Amino acid sequence: MCKARFLLIAAFGTVLLTTGYFGAPAQQKPREPRDRPPTRGGAGPAEAIPNRDTSIPTGQGQEIVIGFPTNDVTRTAWKVKWTTANGSGLIIQGAWFKKHPNEPWVQILGDARLSEMLVPYHSGSPRFWDVSYNFSLMHLTRDDAGAYGRLIGNPPVVCQEIRDRGLAWMDGTKGSRRGQTLVLWAALNAANYRYVVEYGFQDDGTIAFRVGSTGRNYSSREFEGHMHNALWRIDINLDGPAHNSAYIMEHIETPEGNGTAKTVHRPFNQGREGFEDWDAYKFTMVNIRHEKRKNIRGMPLSYDVMALRMGNARHYGPQEECTLHDFWVTKNRPGEMYYQKLPKYIERGESVIDTDIVLWLSTPGHHEPRSEDGAMQKNNSFVGATPVMWCGFDLKPRNWWDRSPLYP
Numbered sequence: 001m002c003k004a005r006f007l008l009i010a011a012f013g014t015v016l017l018t019t020g021y022f023g024a025p026a027q028q029k030p031r032e033p034r035d036r037p038p039t040r041g042g043a044g045p046a047e048a049i050p051n052r053d054t055s056i057p058t059g060q061g062q063e064i065v066i067g068f069p070t071n072d073v074t075r076t077a078w079k080v081k082w083t084t085a086n087g088s089g090l091i092i093q094g095a096w097f098k099k100h101p102n103e104p105w106v107q108i109l110g111d112a113r114l115s116e117m118l119v120p121y122h123s124g125s126p127r128f129w130d131v132s133y134n135f136s137l138m139h140l141t142r143d144d145a146g147a148y149g150r151l152i153g154n155p156p157v158v159c160q161e162i163r164d165r166g167l168a169w170m171d172g173t174k175g176s177r178r179g180q181t182l183v184l185w186a187a188l189n190a191a192n193y194r195y196v197v198e199y200g201f202q203d204d205g206t207i208a209f210r211v212g213s214t215g216r217n218y219s220s221r222e223f224e225g226h227m228h229n230a231l232w233r234i235d236i237n238l239d240g241p242a243h244n245s246a247y248i249m250e251h252i253e254t255p256e257g258n259g260t261a262k263t264v265h266r267p268f269n270q271g272r273e274g275f276e277d278w279d280a281y282k283f284t285m286v287n288i289r290h291e292k293r294k295n296i297r298g299m300p301l302s303y304d305v306m307a308l309r310m311g312n313a314r315h316y317g318p319q320e321e322c323t324l325h326d327f328w329v330t331k332n333r334p335g336e337m338y339y340q341k342l343p344k345y346i347e348r349g350e351s352v353i354d355t356d357i358v359l360w361l362s363t364p365g366h367h368e369p370r371s372e373d374g375a376m377q378k379n380n381s382f383v384g385a386t387p388v389m390w391c392g393f394d395l396k397p398r399n400w401w402d403r404s405p406l407y408p
Ligand SMILES: [Cu+2]
Pocket: 213, 226, 227, 228, 367, 386
């Protein structure tokens, strides 16, 4: 990010405040569109759930309903409401999953978004809070979307793709099955950087949250190490907002156990608003559970938060206390949207058992510049692009199913 970022903020700040929250601004000229038509997958037999894209513009956002697999009889389906916004980029407003065509939609997500992106440089300065600058979204091209991507918006700012996600399972009797995922992504135009905000809705009910950092290294600091600390706010609404709880699962193995180990299940922060840390030796998982609904085996419907981390980011600049812990859970209260204020939000210490809760978590990446990021030319100009560094987490169903998903 260069000094122009602050000039841009100063110039457009008022405009951004008055143009409102939703929609993509038109302050960037679109790149030249290509003529190549998008390629689509084959259509399957007619079903109650469409197995093709049925995006419906809904004014302030859009809704997508998609059935899986996309090339055969529908077995599972997602309904996703989303919108775009300066700052957070692509926001999920709600997501519902069907684990069988004859079953009702069951809500999984409420509002889910990138709440902040803290980028502190190793020398101590600068320390960017990149969501708060209200950057707009990149205008996407056919080249950005690839052979199977569908561009949405005018100008296009969101890309929708159906991706093969590799093997879903393989066993010795029924062979194997490949999985699919519906991916929605957009890219924040953060001065010299691009943040690709991506949500993947898998055919087995898993949701993959990702942020990819790419672009051009910060002018005059092209070779200085820094962090990209993506900070998420996820309103998980398992079967709606009520009756949700947060728990922790930890794998414990000590020398005294002489080779034995155990898994500890316990309420998150003793059942109160607060924080927990990710411990590499405990494989710490947050588990969000519905307190009333159970599957056919009597197990509570729940989702696990699967960390995909390189490490735990701790930052000690001013007002960076929110980075001193990895997971936070609060009761869902209107207006509490900003990650930096978490230490304030948890002060009441309300119960996070059997209520409407919000999960907040960090997915940090350490960027130590490489020659692959680019090269300084003789005229002191830096040429090159930092390859995308992905950070994120998965929300994976636990006891949501009665049996192996998508098994014959
Ligand atoms: Cu970087």
